[in-house]
Amino acid sequence: xxxxxxxxxxxxxxxxxxxxxxxxxxxxxxxxxxxxxxxxxxxxxxxxxxxxxxxxxxxxxxxxxxxxxxxxxxxxxxxxxxxxxxxxxxxxxxxxxxxxxxxxxxxxx
Amino acid sequence: xxxxxxxxxxxxxxxxxxxxxxxxxxxxxxxxxxxxxxxxxxxxxxxxxxxxxxxxxxxxxxxxxxxxxxxxxxxxxxxxxxxxxxxxxxxxxxxxxxxxxxxxxxxxxxxxxxxx
Numbered sequence: 471x472x473x474x475x476x477x478x479x480x481x482x483x484x485x486x487x488x489x490x491x492x493x494x495x496x497x498x499x500x501x502x503x504x505x506x507x508x509x510x511x512x513x514x515x516x517x518x519x520x521x522x523x524x525x526x527x528x529x530x531x532x533x534x535x536x537x538x539x540x541x542x543x544x545x546x547x548x549x550x551x552x553x554x555x556x557x558x559x560x561x562x563x564x565x566x567x568x569x570x571x572x573x574x575x576x577x578x579x
Numbered sequence: 580x581x582x583x584x585x586x587x588x589x590x591x592x593x594x595x596x597x598x599x600x601x602x603x604x605x606x607x608x609x610x611x612x613x614x615x616x617x618x619x620x621x622x623x624x625x626x627x628x629x630x631x632x633x634x635x636x637x638x639x640x641x642x643x644x645x646x647x648x649x650x651x652x653x654x655x656x657x658x659x660x661x662x663x664x665x666x667x668x669x670x671x672x673x674x675x676x677x678x679x680x681x682x683x684x685x686x687x688x689x690x691x692x693x694x695x
Contacts, residue, residue: 507624507682514676514685515616515624526683558624560682566640568614568681573623 473498474559474571481577482549490574492542492559498569502562504542506535509556518557519544546576554578581605583677583686590692595667599689601660601677608658610634611679615651615662617644618688619673627651627662627675644671667693 475493482488492504506519517526519535522542532553534545542561546553559571587599601613614629628641630651639651650663660677674688 505682509624514687515682516685517683520681520683556623560624560626567642568626568629570616570624570626 473563473569474561476557476559476571476574478572479575479577481579482546483579484549484551486549487545487547488549488576489546490544490557490559490576492544492571494540494542494561496540498540498561498563499537499542500540501564504535504537505560506533506542506544507558507560509558510552511555515558549578551578581679581684583679583684585675585677585686585689588675588689588691590694591667592695593667593669593693595693596663596665597667597691599662599664599675599677599691601662601686603658603660603677603679606679606684608653609655612681613651613653613660614678614681615645615660616676616678616682616685617671617673617691618676619670622673629681630660664691667691669693 480488503521507515508518509515522537523535532548536543557574582604584602591597615627617625626642628645628651630639648666652661672693676688677686
């Protein structure tokens with residue numbers, strides 16, 4: 471059972487900005503970096519954001535991450551059809567466990 | 580380019596065992612922590628565990644699904660990561676991915692089906 475809560479779904483039209491939240495606690499997000507992963511339909515996940523706000527090379531700058539207190543957010547600006555996917559946040563907890571969020575399905579209308 | 584290729588998945592009966600492998604290339608395996616992540620059909624991601632480098636002690640940390648039943652190991656001479664799974668349950672069914680670090684790079688996964 472995940473301790474990081476995400477909205478089950480989010481949607482937007484092409485070009486819009488979509489934001490996904492990831493809510494945790496002082497035990498995980500409050501004291502850890504946050505990573506974000508994108509999973510396209512039928513594919514393996516891939517790293518989208520690491521250390522809360524850093525993009526791996528090759529990830530478009532339309533994707534941005536932030537963290538404040540015990541919550542984190544992923545923003546997709548200029549939404550494109552190829553952004554339709556599942557998105558997961560993740561962070562460490564004090565027991566040394568790496569915990570994933572519940573996941574958010576992004577739909578491009 | 581980083582490549583991670585998992586193998587060893589398949590159909591196994593409840594209570595059985597399976598060993599998954601992950602062949603790594605394109606990066607310094609010896610100096611990289613490695614992890615296993617799984618995903619049940621239609622469900623979210625679940626961290627199985629990770630193993631540190633030999634230089635960092637080679638120790639492992641397991642997530643809740645792995646504790647007491649799964650063992651993560653590595654063979655640096657073969658650039659290969661392993662997941663030994665014992666006492667398998669139907670709820671262990673899913674895709675198993677190996678990743679570098681904490682999900683920097685992912686393999687394509689290998690499917691494990693536990694069914695009578």
